[in-house]
Amino acid sequence: MKTALMLVATIKRVFSGTGYGLIALLMVGVMEIHAATESTAVRQLARGEYLARVGNCLGCHTTKGGQPFAGGLRLTTSFGTFVTPNITPDDETGIGRWSQEDFWRAMHEGKSRDGRLLYPAFPYTDYTKVTREDADLIFAYLRSIPAVSQSNPPHEIRFPYNYRPLLYVWRALFFKQGIYEPDSTKSEEWNRGAYLVQGLGHCNACHTARNVLGASQDEHASEGQIMDSNWYAPSLTTRQEAGSMDWSIEEIVELLTVGVTQRAMMSGPMGTVVRQSLQYLTPEDARAMAVYLKSLPESDAPPEVRYPEMPEGVRKYLAQGEKLYEKHCQDCHGASGQGAPGIYPALTGNRSVTMAIPTNVIRIVLNGGYPPTTAANPQPYGMPPFQQIIRDEEVAQLVSFIRNAWGNRGSLVTPVDVGQSRGSRH
Numbered sequence: 001m002k003t004a005l006m007l008v009a010t011i012k013r014v015f016s017g018t019g020y021g022l023i024a025l026l027m028v029g030v031m032e033i034h035a036a037t038e039s040t041a042v043r044q045l046a047r048g049e050y051l052a053r054v055g056n057c058l059g060c061h062t063t064k065g066g067q068p069f070a071g072g073l074r075l076t077t078s079f080g081t082f083v084t085p086n087i088t089p090d091d092e093t094g095i096g097r098w099s100q101e102d103f104w105r106a107m108h109e110g111k112s113r114d115g116r117l118l119y120p121a122f123p124y125t126d127y128t129k130v131t132r133e134d135a136d137l138i139f140a141y142l143r144s145i146p147a148v149s150q151s152n153p154p155h156e157i158r159f160p161y162n163y164r165p166l167l168y169v170w171r172a173l174f175f176k177q178g179i180y181e182p183d184s185t186k187s188e189e190w191n192r193g194a195y196l197v198q199g200l201g202h203c204n205a206c207h208t209a210r211n212v213l214g215a216s217q218d219e220h221a222s223e224g225q226i227m228d229s230n231w232y233a234p235s236l237t238t239r240q241e242a243g244s245m246d247w248s249i250e251e252i253v254e255l256l257t258v259g260v261t262q263r264a265m266m267s268g269p270m271g272t273v274v275r276q277s278l279q280y281l282t283p284e285d286a287r288a289m290a291v292y293l294k295s296l297p298e299s300d301a302p303p304e305v306r307y308p309e310m311p312e313g314v315r316k317y318l319a320q321g322e323k324l325y326e327k328h329c330q331d332c333h334g335a336s337g338q339g340a341p342g343i344y345p346a347l348t349g350n351r352s353v354t355m356a357i358p359t360n361v362i363r364i365v366l367n368g369g370y371p372p373t374t375a376a377n378p379q380p381y382g383m384p385p386f387q388q389i390i391r392d393e394e395v396a397q398l399v400s401f402i403r404n405a406w407g408n409r410g411s412l413v414t415p416v417d418v419g420q421s422r423g424s425r426h
Ligand code: HEC
Pocket: 052, 055, 056, 057, 058, 059, 060, 061, 075, 082, 083, 084, 085, 087, 095, 103, 106, 111, 112, 113, 117, 118, 119, 120, 121, 122, 123, 127, 138
């Protein structure tokens, strides 16, 4: 593009004032048009790549160390294991023979090229809100990446879910097809945020409770759910969980794109979403998402609990936990759970610790982990796993303690809760 423009400039200079002026001018005109279309094409591909990032297509359609978009990633769910297909432009094993129309049908209607109904493990229930223009840009980008010949192993889905025609019934009940319709009473920025969160960002694929058939229930959108991986995706509409109604826009943007703030850290599958997708948001899109998330109406707040005086037995239980905390945790998280800004999260006033459902806090203590690696936080400090070091009973005491120390309040955790988390680790 740059070279083309330089050439144009040179031709103009050399031929100006000569007898070849008219021909030169014509040549220049053709080249300028060519250069302009070329630059539009380049810009459109970059736009398609960006949109694919926001949709995190790469995250699901690539295995660790595998070829980009060649599929093969195994997604374990309660219905069985889905293996993501190859979506590189390979004719035989990828989507090389697909037309723009075929691709639109997949994104918008959840149908494959041959008319086969697709499983909603591919989040087309959210992608259906994406505009035709954006879908076409993503498709153009996918056509431009290297074709990889890698065949698609079958899904390993349990009966009766392996019977695809069942999806007809499921779709009739739960799939609402249609692009995002802007709300004219809201700002352009808010609508952009809503479009991204509900559509390409597919936040509700995890943050909305699903019924037995794996359908998300619209009227309970963003209210949180236990995922198949046994992480709890907290409610985006509850301030005690992942709601951001009392956060500043800047803080929400930081949480989404850096993954770490003074008050919270993105962990587990959410850390992956930040690392693979959200950190690449443009400042405008990140802000739009934040504006929309902050505006989400609060679902019924949990009832105010009056804590009675703690019985002796409970105090002993928590005192055991305190001892374990001093031994294993205090060096990093501080004597009063204050943490170290930007390095070790504070445990006091941290909703990941006190949330009614203790699944995530147990998992973090058992498995440890890292906050996401992002441009703004390239070498995050990690937390060691404790599953080999402390018994279930001790983990229960420890987690119960941090849920009730330094002004925190949360229900007690039992060794059975801990055992369940150990049992279903993937
Ligand atoms: C949460 C994981 C996940 C994400 C994110 C995801 N996909 Fe998929 N995708 C799947 C699974 C699983 C299937 C297979 C569904 C089936 O076989 O019914 C699939 C199927 C497809 C198909 C149909 C392929 C075929 O041969 O029928 C296309 C096209 C596709 N995805 C494109 C995309 C694009 C584009 C994006 C990003 C905007 C994306 N996917 C994001 C999991 C995902």
